[in-house]
Amino acid sequence: MIKIEGLHKSFGELEVLKGIDYEINEKEIICVIGPSGSGKSTFLRCINMLEEITAGSVFIDGVKVNDPKTNINDIRKDVGMVFQQFNLFPHMKVLDNITVSPRKVKNMDAKEAEILARQLLEKVGLADKANAYPEQLSGGQMQRVAIARALAMKPRVMLFDEPTSALDPEMVKEVLDVMKQLAYEGMTMVVVTHEMGFAREMCDRVLFMDQGLLMEEGTPAQIFNHPNHERTKAFLSKVL
Numbered sequence: 001m002i003k004i005e006g007l008h009k010s011f012g013e014l015e016v017l018k019g020i021d022y023e024i025n026e027k028e029i030i031c032v033i034g035p036s037g038s039g040k041s042t043f044l045r046c047i048n049m050l051e052e053i054t055a056g057s058v059f060i061d062g063v064k065v066n067d068p069k070t071n072i073n074d075i076r077k078d079v080g081m082v083f084q085q086f087n088l089f090p091h092m093k094v095l096d097n098i099t100v101s102p103r104k105v106k107n108m109d110a111k112e113a114e115i116l117a118r119q120l121l122e123k124v125g126l127a128d129k130a131n132a133y134p135e136q137l138s139g140g141q142m143q144r145v146a147i148a149r150a151l152a153m154k155p156r157v158m159l160f161d162e163p164t165s166a167l168d169p170e171m172v173k174e175v176l177d178v179m180k181q182l183a184y185e186g187m188t189m190v191v192v193t194h195e196m197g198f199a200r201e202m203c204d205r206v207l208f209m210d211q212g213l214l215m216e217e218g219t220p221a222q223i224f225n226h227p228n229h230e231r232t233k234a235f236l237s238k239v240l
């Protein structure tokens with residue numbers, strides 16, 4: 001479903017991704033782990049062209065995302081993204097945060113968008129918060145709204161960039177539970193995370209990135225119990 005070929009990304013002189021090849025199949029849950037600054041977020045952001053790709057290619061169902069002929073809006077419809085800092089619109093009520101993209105990008109009519117938003121709020125356990133403003137919500141609730149907002153575009157794949165890193169510990173579980181529900185429903189997901197428990201329990205493949213390279217990948221059992229690479233071992237010895 002997603003094919004990444006020779007992916008390079010530089011910011012000026014700084015080469016952040018140094019040639020990554022990987023394929024992600026439909027319904028797979030991929031967790032990306034690695035030290036701070038290893039390029040995990042950049043890797044994710046290249047998949048939906050939030051970052052311009054310096055060299056190499058990303059294909060989604062055969063469509064090259066970094067082809068000038070590809071409509072970026074089509075990519076954004078297919079690929080939902082959830083950020084560490086929620087990125088909700090502060091001046092909009094929760095309901096409007098969720099309806100705005102389907103209305104603007106997909107021309108969905110107001111009533112249909114509202115029905116969809118209410119269904120999604122139900123799904124993330126926030127049916128009673130439709131009329132609240134983001135500042136009236138906890139961090140965990142804001143992140144669940146952000147997930148609902150991304151789902152409103154009916155994406156085929158969801159990217160999560162450290163979705164629980166900005167949350168107080170007691171709120172982490174409520175967000176991970178929503179993500180687990182999505183995984184059980186068959187959503188394809190790529191998750192940059194420091195939550196090793198989630199990675200171990202939920203994902204099909206773990207990617208260990210270090211210094212802009214995909215150092216090692218495998219099932220959670222392989223990576224967590226029998227890592228091959230010295231750098232993987234060193235990283236896991238610090239975080240497990």
Ligand SMILES: Nc1ncnc2c1ncn2[C@@H]1O[C@H](COP(=O)(O)OP(=O)(O)OP(=O)(O)O)[C@@H](O)[C@H]1O
Nearest residue numbers: 011014016034035036037038039040041042043162
């Ligand atoms: N827009 C940017 N301009 C310049 N440098 C950037 C930009 N975005 C990221 N970088 C640099 O790229 C490198 C990789 O950053 P990235 O955020 O992808 O790493 P990461 O593995 O996700 O780190 P963390 O776990 O701390 O979030 C870092 O050195 C970072 O400073």
